[in-house]
Amino acid sequence: MSCKGCGSSCKCHNHLQHVEKGKVLLYEPVKVKILKKQKLGDRHTLLRVEARVDHDPGQFFQVTVLGFGEAPISIASWSKDYIDLVVNPVGTVTKEVIRKKPGDYLLLRGPFGYGYPMHYFYNNSLILVGGGCGVAPLKGVMDYIAKHRQHFGEIHCFFGYRNPGDSIFDKEMAKWEKDGTFTFHYAFSHPPKSFKGPTGFVTKYIEESGLSNHRRAVMICGPTPMMLAAIKSLETLGFNDDQVWISHERHMKCATGMCGHCMIEGKYTCKDGPVFRWDWIKEAKG
Amino acid sequence: MKTKLGQDILCHRADMNDHLSRLRDKRAKGQKLKVGVFGITGCAGCQLTILFSEKFPALMDMIDILAVPFVKEQNYKGHFDIIILEGLVSSKADKEKAEELRARCDLLMCIGACATHGCVPAMKNFMNHPEVERAVYAKVDYLNSLDATPVSKHVPVDIELPGCPPDANQIYAVLTDLVLGRPPRITHNPVCVECVKREVDCLLLQGKPCLGPITVGGCDAICTAAGHECMGCRGPTDDANLPAMIQALQDQGYKRKDIENRLHTYASLLVDEQAKMQGVKWEKKLKRKKNG
């Protein structure tokens, strides 16, 4: 990572942002190199960029393609040397981002927001619930846990996809399943007819697991209806609202709590989120 | 084939992005994009907007305007990348022409209130066709008249730029976006926003029957800045509150009949549709006649 203010070996701040004469230029992205590009399943693309910047799992970057705009993309890794971005090409910018090749440069600013407070979960068991591309930010959590495994109890992962082609990080997950780092439960809601595996929604498997809420925290990331359904089935298992952490999605422009697009009641998704404890925003209207 | 107006991105076909990336690949190879400007029933004013625009020559490095039947005799007969179409479907010949042009292009861009909303010609929908025809033409047997409808009622349209006439700067910005290979950015806000940004005193509050609050912007408030109230030529926003607008104008002392006439001037079809959804009943007898 290079920074205008202090050169390439930047340690003076933990943000990928231009600094000129000691002033942070808020809206100007920083150039980073793409190390690796990989197709994940049928829909998603992984871009590994070279950036040494401190971040928490669950935070996000603003990715710029000049002439096309800027889009928030969450971090799917936890490493000191690189950052993985999982891109689902649905918008103007994301469709453009996946055209880049290894060796090209990407313009980023970030990381923004508050991620999952991993220290807070120490000495607890965890449940990770992911839906579709919502698994990507949880992959960052899993990377973190894999490196600090001794601090956590048993970890159950419930991942739901529309069909088997959508699933991401299959290789890594298979490896973790084999060495017992995590326990996986998959569900495919709209699989092809020939598919012989677990079908339906993850919520069903959460309820079936019968896990108790004793010393457990839950992290959910996915589409809003799926998150609400998952919270409901967790409630039937006896989980309290303050044990559940969710990650919200909103329209964002500045990512610094100024442009006002991402407000949920008085909270900014970009600055105070995207990860919220459920009891903080349960009552929030709009 | 209902088209949503006032969206951030006005693309209605799922494969729009494939077309756009193809356009870009083509440009990357150094090829120019083939563009045609055509017109069906209309006054040709929208085509003139393009011809008179000073900004267009700048685009000529990227595009080739191969066909403009309005001003050229020799026109390209093959397939186009982008076709800019003016005018609405008002006869069988128009319908066939629209279908033919749709088949001959990747991206169909409709410009002008006629092509997007029906504009003034759509008033014939509320009259008896044979009567209208006889009032205008001596011979009527060759006309094959249809209900006057926007192009999007007949063929899928990729981009719609309303306005009577459309804003040249907007056409130019959208073309730039298309050539660049990205979905165009088209404003969805009402005229009021641009009006305030230009610091124009509110004409509605001055007592003029301005339709700015419910009309799609993008015109840079050209009329209101010149002191003339907005006539609604760009059609209602997808979020227009018609009952409140009618009430506001009635409070200013305007007659219900005149308000209804004004609302029906440029976008009668869409306004009728929205009125139905919002439960507005027209007092004036605005009934669509059943014609051919």
Place this chain on the structure above:
Amino acid sequence: MGYLLPKSKLNTFLELLMHGSSFIAPVRRKKDDVVVFEELEGKTDLTRLDFTTNPQFTAKKFFMPAYEPLFTYNMKNQKLTDKKITARQRILFGLRLCDLNAVKIQDQLFINPQFTDDHYQAARENIFLVGWYCNTPPSKFCFCESMNLTHYYDLMLRDLPGKKDIYIDVGSPKGEILMRKAMKLKLKEHHEHVPKIRTPKKLKTHDIRKYFDHPKWQKTTESKCLSCQRCTTMCPTCMCFDIYDKTQTDLEHGTRERTWDSCHSKQFTRVAGDHYFRPDRTARFKHRIYHKIVYYPEIFGQVPMCTGCGRCIEQCPTQIDFVELINEMEDGK
């Protein structure tokens, strides 16, 4: 701390202030007889000054223009080209206390410990705020008395009623610097308390959370609100913006710009896949009011985001009066 300025010398005083920086003041526009903030071109323009009413359009454009370039770029080599932020020294004269407090709210929002908006900061640092005290509220829609306004200015001019002098209150070190420009006048030092402005219109309660599901919101917005976004665009504290890229026809150079946006627009909360978080007109209207009066004080302390200038009521095409609406709810009507 302050000075006394004889009324007859006001123009001389302003001329001295004008010297060397751009001077913005409320003037009556010739073409349509509207009072607006405009940059004065010379001393002769001082005759056009108008203090009879609060300018119709706010001064926020001098802090964040309606269309502001953030940086320019070159698409071919994917480089940012021009990132320089240029700001001229400006004196904003004739702001009322409500607009001055609006600046305070913008400062809180844009210059906070976590992030600082460099464009806003550059503009703000070069602006001197010179206020004009309202002896009587300039409009019947003013309700600043219920909005806990504070003294946030560099200088404040008060036309002392029944006296021959104007009292200049110095509110900050920047104001003291500005006063040095007028040293020649040898103004008499004087101290006086700048009183609170009294307005006939009042907001009866700030505690409106309990009224969130009140049917009056729905009834009023459905029958009156046109979603024209005039209220938010006119508001001195509404600072939401949209960012977009604008490429030139050569398909190489372009600008990333920002422009004012509004929470009253349906597309404001649109995310990919055509999902809207506030598709309902009433929800959007309530979001504006609740952000101003409830959410903002929760984040930044007990001052509401609304400063009571009354523009959103006065300039609403259908005259929706949210103050009246809340008062009616409070009265249980």
